[in-house]
Amino acid sequence: MPDEPRRVYWDANVPLSYLNGVPDRVPILDELFRQARAGEIELVTSAISRVEIAFIQSERDAGTLDQETEDAIDALWSPGAPIKTVQFYDLIGDKARALMRQGISQGWGKLKPMDAIHLATAQQMAVTEFHTYDGQLHAWTNALGFPVTEPQTAQTVLGVEPPRS
């Protein structure tokens, strides 16, 4: 039986970095996308990521995105795309609540509800890595059985230029 692909969780700021075309991040994310398409890893995120990104963009662009851009964003997680979205359900809610308590008891401060939902979703999905650019979440590395790190890969694609703005 072939090995199961590693399951990697992406916090909302990771796909947002791709959408923003952050130059030093795009090559790494392209390589992770390639691995996902090759079945080497599985990329998952909470359905809440879609809402967070939509909110941030609506704040920035005052809701003026054209259909083409909307379609480009949807192409990240529509059926057939490399990122799979995980819905929020009660088991995840229970875990998120427990994590908020744990954050306080560990002395890491109050875990915000959205942070808790992302971490709990990753925990529920038994991921092997949690990727985020938000250093505030790095305190949770290995506390839930997986590292919380910035996206990284040993095989970053070279020479992939982000599109010009």
Add this chain to the structure above:
Amino acid sequence: MSDTITLALHGEVALSDFSTAVSHLSRLVAALAADEKVEGVVWQIDDLEYSSAITTVRGVPENGTKPEEIDRVVRAYLEVGQALEQGNTIPYSPTVRKEANGITAVLRESAIEAVRFETAESDATIRKQAIPTAAATAPAEREEAYGAVTGRVQTLTSRNALRFILYDHIHDRAVSCYLVEGRESMMRQMWDRVATVEGWVSRDPVTGRPLTVRKVSSVTALAEVEPQDYMKARGALPLKEGDPLPEVLTRRLRDAG
């Protein structure tokens, strides 16, 4: 009213274990029909799904047998499953008890992790660890809530069926979906489509994997994208001069309020 009975085996299922379980299922259904004094029913294979070794049989009436009589057998089957799940005595004849215990016995010496008794109304799951001390073990809390599951519609029978199978996109396992009577038309043109099915979703209490969707209220077909289409997203929302980085924006959003 329902006329289907489903038995699902979760885990790695050897052919011999599957054969044993299905043999007991056949005899269990016959014994339940005898207990309920229901005659003139042929139990036909309605569906077989390899992903979780799911076997569904449908009661087909013969010689004027009424649908209500078949429904009694289906309800009795669920009652047997629930008794096993809760570690209670099965409220039927010794023959029924013997065959029901024969199904769960496959958990003892196999890689099968759980056995699920499923009908359109509800389901009951018996886990491997619950077998030795069933009476003393509290059943795992059932996880059921209104929600949705997205996946590919793979099994649709043509005979006004109220049940269909969806392969969920995260776990790639079969999810039994039950329509409300009279809503069969919502499945037209849905075979092999990726769709979001809304209804009452029951989940595995440990993994969260969806098992069934009952009282399906809507089925929405989703557009699929080509695998390389994600590249269109690269830089689709370019940063402007002085824009904060994504993690700064998500942090502001999460810390607000």
